[in-house]
Amino acid sequence: MLQKQISGIGDRKSEKKSVSDRQSAAFIVGQCLKDALGVSSGLVLAYRPIDSKNEDGVLAIVGQSDNGINSIYTRLKNNIDGLLPGTIQIEDDDGWYLLVSLDYDDLIFGCVVLGPKPDHKKFSSNEENQISSLRPMASQVLLGVDLTLGFSPVDVGDLVTRAVEAEWAKLAGDLHDGPLQKALMLGGFGANVHDPVAMARLLSDELREICGSLQPTVLKEFGIAAGLDWLLDWVGEQYHIKTNLSLEGIEFGKRLLPDVELALFRVAQEASNNTIKHAQASKLDFRVKLQKKWALLIVQDDGIGFDAQNISISNSRMGISGMLKRAQQLGGDITIDSVKEKGTKVSVKIPRTSSGNQGSLF
Numbered sequence: 577m578l579q580k581q582i583s584g585i586g587d588r589k590s591e592k593k594s595v596s597d598r599q600s601a602a603f604i605v606g607q608c609l610k611d612a613l614g615v616s617s618g619l620v621l622a623y624r625p626i627d628s629k630n631e632d633g634v635l636a637i638v639g640q641s642d643n644g645i646n647s648i649y650t651r652l653k654n655n656i657d658g659l660l661p662g663t664i665q666i667e668d669d670d671g672w673y674l675l676v677s678l679d680y681d682d683l684i685f686g687c688v689v690l691g692p693k694p695d696h697k698k699f700s701s702n703e704e705n706q707i708s709s710l711r712p713m714a715s716q717v718l719l720g721v722d723l724t725l726g727f728s729p730v731d732v733g734d735l736v737t738r739a740v741e742a743e744w745a746k747l748a749g750d751l752h753d754g755p756l757q758k759a760l761m762l763g764g765f766g767a768n769v770h771d772p773v774a775m776a777r778l779l780s781d782e783l784r785e786i787c788g789s790l791q792p793t794v795l796k797e798f799g800i801a802a803g804l805d806w807l808l809d810w811v812g813e814q815y816h817i818k819t820n821l822s823l824e825g826i827e828f829g830k831r832l833l834p835d836v837e838l839a840l841f842r843v844a845q846e847a848s849n850n851t852i853k854h855a856q857a858s859k860l861d862f863r864v865k866l867q868k869k870w871a872l873l874i875v876q877d878d879g880i881g882f883d884a885q886n887i888s889i890s891n892s893r894m895g896i897s898g899m900l901k902r903a904q905q906l907g908g909d910i911t912i913d914s915v916k917e918k919g920t921k922v923s924v925k926i927p928r929t930s931s932g933n934q935g936s937l938f
Contacts, residue, residue, distance in 0.1 A: 825866035855879025
């Protein structure tokens with residue numbers, strides 16, 4: 577709904593129009609969140625950048641502008657750095673307010689203040705969860721509009737740096753947990769090695785596996801279908817899981833844009849890792865469907881499953897947050913369906929026209 581309402585704004589030719597469009601986008605976001613909660617007031621703030629037309633940081637006021645929301649604004653303005661990503665309830669003289677951060681990858685560039693709750697009641701957990709589910713979309717809409725209009729609410733280079741650092745951290749963990757331990761054993765540290773030749777071969781295999789996972793040659797040279805087929809072959813061979821790849825609207829050798837292929841492959845890779853580590857599955861299926869505007873991928877196993885309704889995306893060790901970010905960076909989305917003892921299905925869809933440039937972050 578937010579994206580549809582935003583779609584009509586944006587004019588790079590006029591600075592005055594750009595400021596107006598930025599405020600219009602903020603008003604729409606504030607209105608949607610306010611209506612979702614059924615409260616009387618909404619205030620949309622932008623901490624960075626603060627342009628000449630809104631030096632106080634206020635982008636939009638939705639509904640009533642009462643003393644309570646002005647008081648909350650004053651408190652926020654003096655403690656911008658104290659705001660954490662997510663939602664938080666704070667109390668003022670006229671009731672409870674909900675603060676909703678606007679952020680990308682934990683970089684906060686603004687917030688929305690909603691309230692007060694009628695009858696001086698706190699917001700329920702269901703209400704907080706409802707707003708929490710809308711928060712990523714609200715953040716992406718405003719950040720996308722700002723970048724389109726030439727503002728810089730966050731340092732895009734910082735986002736890239738964080739992503740690279742995360743990849744390096746994962747690589748370091750993979751090297752530490754496998755090859756490094758075996759290398760130390762071969763060097764005489766730790767447990768005695770009864771068969772050094774076999775250990776060296778295992779070390780070589782693990783290093784080759786890590787190098788291949790960084791950027792598989794088959795994906796780069798032959799495309800997503802061949803890359804996914806290679807991944808399934810590797811999973812089946814290493815972990816004795818029955819695998820299957822089905823293709824619809826795409827065939828071996830047909831290429832998508834590199835960013836789209838890499839995102840689909842990484843999601844399949846992470847979902848496969850979850851199957852291997854957690855699912856106790858005997859079967860893993862990949863299904864790829866190419867539509868006119870979308871590239872779809874479904875990764876499904878027959879493992880033990882989990883309660884998908886009660887898992888935190890941000891705190892999960894299953895890489896769900898990373899998969900979601902990869903899809904959202906190209907304008908796509910992910911859904912996860914899982915029931916205990918009935919397996920897990922991860923579905924991702926990504927626009928075929930994603931180009932991986934600055935605008936495709938959203």
